[in-house]
Amino acid sequence: MKGKVIKYAQDNIDTDVILPGPYLKLHEHAELAEHAMEGLDPEFHSKVKNANIIVTGNNFGCGSSREHAPIALSASGIEAVLALSFARIFYRNSVDGAYLLPIEIDEKTYSSISENDELEIDTNDNSIKNLTKNESYSMKPFPELIKKIIDAGGLFRYNE
Amino acid sequence: MNITEKILAKSSDKPKLEPGDVIFANIDKVMLHDVSGPGVIKTFEKLENDGVVKIDKLFDPSMIWVTEDHFVPSVDKISAQNITKLSNFTNKFGIKKHFKYGMGQYGICHSMSHEEGLVAPGELYVGGDSHTNTTGALGAFACGLGHTDIAYAILKGRLWFKVPETLYFKLDGKLPDGVMAKDYILKIIGDITTEGGAGKAMQFGGSGIADMSVESRLTLTNMTTEAGAKNGIVEPDQKVFDYIEKRGITEYEPVFGDDDAQYEKTFEYEASELEPLVAKPFSPDNVSVVRETSGIELDKSYIGSCTGAKYEDLLAAAKILKGNTVKIRTEVLPATISIYKKATQDGLTQIFIDAGAVVGPPTCGACCGAQMGVLDKDEVCVSTTNRNFPGRMGHIESKTYLASPLVAAASAITGKLTDSRDL
Numbered sequence: 001m002k003g004k005v006i007k008y009a010q011d012n013i014d015t016d017v018i019l020p021g022p023y024l025k026l027h028e029h030a031e032l033a034e035h036a037m038e039g040l041d042p043e044f045h046s047k048v049k050n051a052n053i054i055v056t057g058n059n060f061g062c063g064s065s066r067e068h069a070p071i072a073l074s075a076s077g078i079e080a081v082l083a084l085s086f087a088r089i090f091y092r093n094s095v096d097g098a099y100l101l102p103i104e105i106d107e108k109t110y111s112s113i114s115e116n117d118e119l120e121i122d123t124n125d126n127s128i129k130n131l132t133k134n135e136s137y138s139m140k141p142f143p144e145l146i147k148k149i150i151d152a153g154g155l156f157r158y159n160e
Numbered sequence: 161m162n163i164t165e166k167i168l169a170k171s172s173d174k175p176k177l178e179p180g181d182v183i184f185a186n187i188d189k190v191m192l193h194d195v196s197g198p199g200v201i202k203t204f205e206k207l208e209n210d211g212v213v214k215i216d217k218l219f220d221p222s223m224i225w226v227t228e229d230h231f232v233p234s235v236d237k238i239s240a241q242n243i244t245k246l247s248n249f250t251n252k253f254g255i256k257k258h259f260k261y262g263m264g265q266y267g268i269c270h271s272m273s274h275e276e277g278l279v280a281p282g283e284l285y286v287g288g289d290s291h292t293n294t295t296g297a298l299g300a301f302a303c304g305l306g307h308t309d310i311a312y313a314i315l316k317g318r319l320w321f322k323v324p325e326t327l328y329f330k331l332d333g334k335l336p337d338g339v340m341a342k343d344y345i346l347k348i349i350g351d352i353t354t355e356g357g358a359g360k361a362m363q364f365g366g367s368g369i370a371d372m373s374v375e376s377r378l379t380l381t382n383m384t385t386e387a388g389a390k391n392g393i394v395e396p397d398q399k400v401f402d403y404i405e406k407r408g409i410t411e412y413e414p415v416f417g418d419d420d421a422q423y424e425k426t427f428e429y430e431a432s433e434l435e436p437l438v439a440k441p442f443s444p445d446n447v448s449v450v451r452e453t454s455g456i457e458l459d460k461s462y463i464g465s466c467t468g469a470k471y472e473d474l475l476a477a478a479k480i481l482k483g484n485t486v487k488i489r490t491e492v493l494p495a496t497i498s499i500y501k502k503a504t505q506d507g508l509t510q511i512f513i514d515a516g517a518v519v520g521p522p523t524c525g526a527c528c529g530a531q532m533g534v535l536d537k538d539e540v541c542v543s544t545t546n547r548n549f550p551g552r553m554g555h556i557e558s559k560t561y562l563a564s565p566l567v568a569a570a571s572a573i574t575g576k577l578t579d580s581r582d583l
Contacts, residue, residue, distance in 0.1 A: 025230075156207055
């Protein structure tokens with residue numbers, strides 16, 4: 001996949017700001033998209049028109065188990081989140097529901113990527129190319145089962 | 161193997177497991193509520209429309225139980241519709257254990273799990289809510305998940321797990337006056353941070369645990385979620401067996417760790433060194449001693465949620481509020497009807513009302529900013545709940561201080577953050 005970056009240079013972006021509690025009653029994906037990142041970034045909706053990758057710090061998606069969070073991001077057009085680390089339920093929801101790719105990166109990669117950079121991500125050889133800066137990075141490979149679930153298109157499409 | 165590894169091994173028919181192993185395990189119990197339930201229904205609809213699965217029946221309806229807790233009483237047409245959808249779903253698939261708002265026993269899902277005896281020691285239990293970890297205090301593997309995983313669990317009775325590393329917290333000594341289990345877990349989260357338990361099991365043991373009530377243990381396991389843990393767990397003892405047998409569970413197979421159980425790391429705590437604590441905005445690991453923050457002016461005291469409105473929590477708050485008058489808005493929401501009933505029989509409800517507080521129905525309510533007392537811009541709240549991220553309880557610029565029921569009650573009387581020993 002290929003696309004431009006929205007960067008949140010901070011740790012611990014929690015699900016309460018990715019998709020605030022009052023909207024937990026919503027289940028239509030398009031409606032959830034309208035409230036994505038409402039607690040963090042009022043400019044998210046204009047940014048996501050030209051971008052499909054979020055780059056951020058540690059423990060992204062911490063807090064609740066709400067699958068609304070990866071759904072809201074995915075339905076807004078986000079295809080991958082590159083983070084130093086993820087909270088476990090957000091990571092698992094993203095993979096099992098096939099909403100977006102949760103990709104773990106190292107500190108050097110994190111600091112090298114800037115807002116609006118264009119990236120090309122290949123999960124088969126675990127490479128990230130920064131087309132804007134003409135740089136290459138590597139991502140942490142997905143564990144074997146996770147890769148199989150991603151390739152199948154989510155847990156229900158994966159054959160145990 | 162330790163208790164977490166042994167439950168996962170038993171559930172996956174493996175003789176031995178080690179941290180890092182990935183397994184598919186059989187699920188014993190599954191919980192859905194009025195947020196994750198409609199999410200599961202939506203997941204099924206989408207999968208059926210896409211031709212991925214056909215859902216005629218569930219794996220075993222008797223392993224599932226359903227609560228209504230986040231948006232009850234219904235706040236608007238959408239939340240009312242979600243409750244209707246949930247009823248249609250449980251009717252259609254023959255799920256008998258559906259605890260409905262306004263029909264006898266109901267309440268916050270995690271509190272229902274122990275109040276109603278819905279999960280037994282040694283079981284593998286998953287719930288569509290992050291604080292499912294709570295129920296690990298009964299000696300079960302209890303873990304929170306999203307819609308897709310819960311949908312898979314109720315359809316196939318199985319799920320994948322990565323066996324976690326375990327952090328062992330050896331708690332010794334008796335809690336001093338004025339200090340509660342809430343202070344203990346805030347101390348631990350303050351020490352290890354909100355990432356300290358990421359993806360791991362957090363197990364509690366030691367003489368301090370043996371001495372602690374089941375309800376207090378539930379406060380510890382509840383907030384392992386705030387440390388990022390996969391599950392929180394306590395090896396069951398006679399207190400747990402008595403507790404669940406009173407609630408009708410008579411057949412169960414408790415699991416205990418082996419003598420040579422391994423832990424990634426052991427942390428030792430001595431209860432007598434603890435003081436009443438608060439987690440300041442905007443993170444549960446931003447922990448301070450109450451006495452060092454005593455000047456902070458408050459607008460509200462909230463005594464509610466799965467972690468802070470069990471009977472024991474209400475009893476602690478009532479002891480402080482008895483004969484006093486609240487200086488700030490004070491809201492008490494017992495976690496379940498059974499707790500509400502006992503609090504009323506024992507005179508606690510009267511104490512709250514006499515003090516000027518309002519007693520509301522069991523609901524997750526303002527803990528997750530859903531309803532029933534959400535905060536305005538710049539409002540400051542002391543709360544017995546478990547999270548204080550920006551906007552968690554209402555406006556993005558409201559502030560929540562997490563504290564024990566004793567601190568929340570003492571602060572209600574003074575209007576400032578207060579150590580109950582200083583009243």
